[in-house]
Amino acid sequence: MGGDPAPRGDFAVLTDADLAAFREILGDDNVRTDARSLDACNEDWMRKYRGNAGVLLLPARTSQVSAILRHCNARGLAVVPQGGNTGLVGGGVPVHDEIVLGMRRMNAVLSVDPVAGTVVCEAGCVLEDLEHALNARGMTAPLDLGAKGRCQIGGNVSTNAGGLRLVRHGSLHGSVLGLEVVTADGTVLDLLRTLRKDNTGYDLKQLFIGAEGTLGVVTKVAMLSPRKPTGVDVAICAVGSFADAVAALRDARTKLGDCLQAFEFFDRASLELVLSTLRGARDPLPKTKAPFYVVTETAVLGKGWATHRVARRRVRAWVGSLRKRGVAIDGVVGEDAKHASALWNLRERISVALKHAGAVYKYDVSLPTERMYDLVVETRNRLAAAASASTSASTSFDASKVSVLGYGHLGDGNLHLNVSSPDGYHPGLEAILEPFVYQWTAEQRGSISAEHGVGAMKPRELAHSKDEASIEAMRRVKEVFDPRGILNPYKVLPPPSTQHRSKL
Amino acid sequence: MGGDPAPRGDFAVLTDADLAAFREILGDDNVRTDARSLDACNEDWMRKYRGNAGVLLLPARTSQVSAILRHCNARGLAVVPQGGNTGLVGGGVPVHDEIVLGMRRMNAVLSVDPVAGTVVCEAGCVLEDLEHALNARGMTAPLDLGAKGRCQIGGNVSTNAGGLRLVRHGSLHGSVLGLEVVTADGTVLDLLRTLRKDNTGYDLKQLFIGAEGTLGVVTKVAMLSPRKPTGVDVAICAVGSFADAVAALRDARTKLGDCLQAFEFFDRASLELVLSTLRGARDPLPKTKAPFYVVTETAVLGKGWATHRVARRRVRAWVGSLRKRGVAIDGVVGEDAKHASALWNLRERISVALKHAGAVYKYDVSLPTERMYDLVVETRNRLAAAASASTSASTSFDASKVSVLGYGHLGDGNLHLNVSSPDGYHPGLEAILEPFVYQWTAEQRGSISAEHGVGAMKPRELAHSKDEASIEAMRRVKEVFDPRGILNPYKVLPPPSTQHRSKL
Structure with missing residues (x-):
């Protein structure tokens, strides 16, 4: 799972004065410090990643998101934006004591234009709710996910979710027409156009699609909305x-x-x-x-x-x-x-069945179509070798109980390799899988994260998919939008010290 | 046409030592200083924009592009990358004495994958040649333009060309899968993947799509290639x-x-x-x-x-x-x-007929579909008012000879407003059109450049489509990839001094 968690960064610690400032911005009800609220936002749905946030903030307007970030940036407090918390790589939960910015109250569908085939909504809008609103106008969302009943559109955009209908509608880099984004210091970038064509300068909104909240907080989304099939x-x-x-x-x-x-x-x-x-x-x-x-x-x-x-x-x-x-x-x-x-x-x-069956190591890779299943076969071979070796007690887990499943989006070259371990997560098993899975994928010039993102799981493995110059350019882009590094730290970008370690 | 040309920046002047260095990199034949070569690359095809470059460089490999840029960056020499020179906003020709980097020798189709539906080619590949290569495999390019016989794919990507089939295939932000780009200091960014899905960090390639060569020189392009219709x-x-x-x-x-x-x-x-x-x-x-x-x-x-x-x-x-x-x-x-x-x-x-008819003021705007043609009507009204006023000799050109045409991509909300002036370009006529066209478009939250780009024509008008915070973010992104500002200066970004002038 990507090794030990990164050490806590040099961020400020939440004080009563901070809480008072947040209450001033949001009202008492929307600054949550009760155990139930914190439990729910500190852990991901797979119970694989767990942080220790001391407060959950629930803004209802962009101006409130801006005021919160202005405060946090000035104080040096780290923040993790959270949507439906359905991610698979720990991108939406705190690693240490980051402040959680929950987007669920910003859930309005703002406008639907059936002639132009566009929709504008707030980031906390649940995908299924959006789908229903669009269906009523003979339209449909350009993406569909298993988690649609809970995931939010801002999270979908921030993960660049692929999902089940990418073959037809293509990636969100094509479907998203505009975004409103708040950057680290509270600046609101109004990139919220509904135009199909707009070539006026750099397409900055693209940077926030798939940035997993590390460059800014997506507050509103405009996107193409195709006609609903008959x-x-x-x-x-x-x-x-x-x-x-x-x-x-x-x-x-x-x-x-x-x-x-x-x-x-x-x-x-x-x-x-x-x-x-x-x-x-x-x-x-x-x-x-x-x-x-x-x-x-x-x-x-x-x-x-x-x-x-x-x-x-x-x-x-x-x-x-x-x-x-x-x-x-x-x-x-x-x-x-x-x-x-x-x-x-x-x-x-x-994936639901897998969750019922116990712990799962989930890998989400892009590979050349013809070679896609070879990774499943190779992984089974490695486990079988470990199983026979384990008779000599060289490994400390029962490899024969582990099963390796392959499924996914064949039309997109996207394999979901899942290793199911009824006995729970195990370092010995992980050592068989990683870095093997990433290295094998890199050898095929594939991607070590096709649609799930990098999150807290894969920053140290990024060099398997991106060269050093590109990672350095990413760091400098991060500095443009979040110079103090308060937005979703420990995610996406590798810690500087590991960059050389993981060079190919 | 966007006012007077920007004053020459503080760049170095080409010397014999520079030419010798270029000859070392490219060989004598590919460092052109003859009048014919320079004439062809100093002027755009509409004869509207003219620069004064002293050398045309013709690299054949990415390593040569890298070596040229490394030299130019170290020396502080400005560079303009040039594709087929079919642009409409002066983005591909020098404004002053920039070095022209002609991409036409890098014109290979590198690989075609009919199963995955992808193609990889060099940036100087002519769109029509690419189309023929794809047709032979039952495939087609995801874009089609009137200029296809001459425009190059690197230029198409750098302009984010829309064209005639965007309704079907969507924008290049969705169709381009990977790029190889050389940034100002000669760094080669290998973002050349053919994967449909790749969520490993920021999607940097998106920044170069539509950046008109101001952030880096696109040297290779990987894109989706749909099946050719039957x-x-x-x-x-x-x-x-x-x-x-x-x-x-x-x-x-x-x-x-x-x-x-x-x-x-x-x-x-x-x-x-x-x-x-x-x-x-x-x-x-x-x-x-x-x-x-x-x-x-x-x-x-x-x-x-x-x-x-x-x-x-x-x-x-x-x-x-x-x-x-x-x-x-x-x-x-x-x-x-x-x-x-x-x-x-x-x-x-x-557009060919328009060229035969004389000088043309061309505007390329995105507008809400229903209101699109109102701009044509309003423009005609302004001219009619000027024509009746001109009987009292208050204007110095014959407005009755000017005709206003409206056509374009209705399905994309993209209007081409063309004002044809058989008597040639005229400041009095331009004053009627600008900034009116941009202001009217901004009032509808449209885009002042739907598919043609910003180039040398519209940097001063950028604030009609983007807010100040976004333009400032663009400047800082420019600094990441081109800190000395040598890449295609005077284009896309407004000169700092005009930023406040054109604030909305």
Whole structure:
């Protein structure tokens, strides 16, 4: 998990005078120091990262965020902005005693423009609430995540969340049209335009997309909002090898073309886990015990039942042709919305099943499509070697109980490698996985964080994906927006001392 | 045209020793000081901007770009990177005696990956050459411009070119996956990944997209390359008002859905100019003299004639329904590729027709869709007022000869306002147009440069689109990558002294 936590920086310690200043800005109710509030914001949902903040601040307006940061910057108090706290790399919880800036009260949808296809909302807006507001206007959000019921749009932007429909709508670097951001000294940057095109100088907003709150606090978001599809189809195909899964992807790009909204995959181990862990989950193709499954989601925009009927016929014909040509062993297309949702849940709920099964080491990497699954195989090999070695008591954990799962966004080249350890987290197991996973990924010129971000988990590993000159440039960009380093310290950037250590 | 040129900065003057150093790096042939080479690189294609460079350098490798910049930075010599020199705001030509860094020898397509849908090429690659290379693999570039036969991909990235198919493929901030960039002191930033997802720290490459060479020289580009459509249809509809053009857009988004690749418009004045100026141009709907025309381009990806036949039927049905409901007065769908191309040319060649007609004041603004054409009307009103005033000899040019044209990318909210002056550029005319156009645009929270960039034309007007805090942040970002300010000076950022003048 990236080694020991970074030592506490040279920040001020929270005083009663600070609390009084915050109460002045926010009112008493929105300066929380009670144990329940602090417990909830000090720990991430996986219970993997835990900090020790002494106060949770709940601003309702940008001017309050600005006043809080002005105070903290002047005093040298460190701050961590927090959205829905659904991140996977510890980016949204304190490491030491940083002040937590909770964004949940800033949750308004400010404007929706169906002609232009744009929406403006506050950063604390929950993704699912935004989706409902957009659906009511025949529109949809340009991203969809398993955590949509809790994650907030400001957090999505700050993590540059990818999610399930990136194949169709692309990355947030393309979908976000404007941001309002408060930088460390309380300066409000008004970059909140809803224009599809704006080439007036440097596109500063891009820097805050994926900066995980280390350059500024995102307070408002303007983004493209595509039309809501009039018909959606989900299909699952069983394939005999990973190469066939890639062949199916290539074929889907050609035959399903623009309709393709998501192209996902999971391996047999992932399916078995879901089937054995989650109530109501059923094998989609019970006659086949295939090693891999690919999931396609297609969507059509045209109006009228006829159009969707044509589209579904096309998906069925595609699945049929995969079987006929032997690319797929078997396949099923959702008969209706309920069936489609049951199929889709098999993929979407793998991470929930994993959480039920115990501790999980989660890796989120981008790799060249064809080589993606090799990392899963190599990881299994390393564990198997450890398991046989452990008979001679050279390791202190039972490697045979550990399972390695591979699933993810095949259409985006994004693998989620998950190592499930029913006995809990274990340094010996971690030593087998790291830095191996990062080094292997770096060798393929992949990314050690495809969509989860860097957070507190991977700063020391950043050099596996970025060269020294780029990391140095990042440091200098950080100095532009947060010269005292109060914003989300210990995250994203490696501590200066480890930079050389982790050089490739 | 943005007022007087900025005074020469405190840069060194080119010496024989510098030329000798450049010859050492590049060889004699690639250090050009002959009149013909210098003439071609000192002036933009519109003959509107002219500099006085004493040398044109033609590197063939990134290491040479790095060595040149290292030398120039150490000596304090200013440099302007130049691509195809097709820009419209003077961003690619010298203002004074900057050294011109011509990228045309770095024109290789380095790799194409049809499975991942990605391409990597050198910055000097001509867009049309890239398109041909991609077409051979069943792929297409994610942007298309009228200047494609000459513009270079590095210039496209540096301008953040929008172009004709942004409706379908989105902005380059989403399509560019990686860049190799050389910053002012010769540092090579290797941000050249082909991954669709990479959340490892700040997305620095985004800063160079649209920075017009003021932060670094783009040397290599990796980008998404979508599949080439299997069938394309073009339709032109005549509409009775701008409101009907917007209604047609709304309808196209619903009915043509994903197929929609471009949604353009032009007014009657634009059509008349094309018909009277360009040989072979014909009125697409000769029975109708409509005030506005909308052009749609639709594309399908599915294989086989049947799919395209279905798609064309859908476009025809859509045009028919617009006429039936009175949204359109008349309409025509291209019968075959030749006819489609003739229709499309009417829109694409407006700027060529304008060039034939004399001097042109070109404005490229983003505005809320519904209000877009109001700017054309307001501009005409101002000119009409000036024309009637000119009978009393209060102005010194003949306003009645000036024509105001409106056309552009309706689907992107991007208006090209063009003021054609057969008698040449004239300060009195410019005074009517500026700062009016910028102020009016700022009042609508539009952008004073939608896709052309800022260049030498609009730095003093930047405050119409960006607040003071954002401009100050841009200056500090510039200092990170180019502390001595040698890269493309006098462009993009306003001179410090004018910042307060142009505050809104």
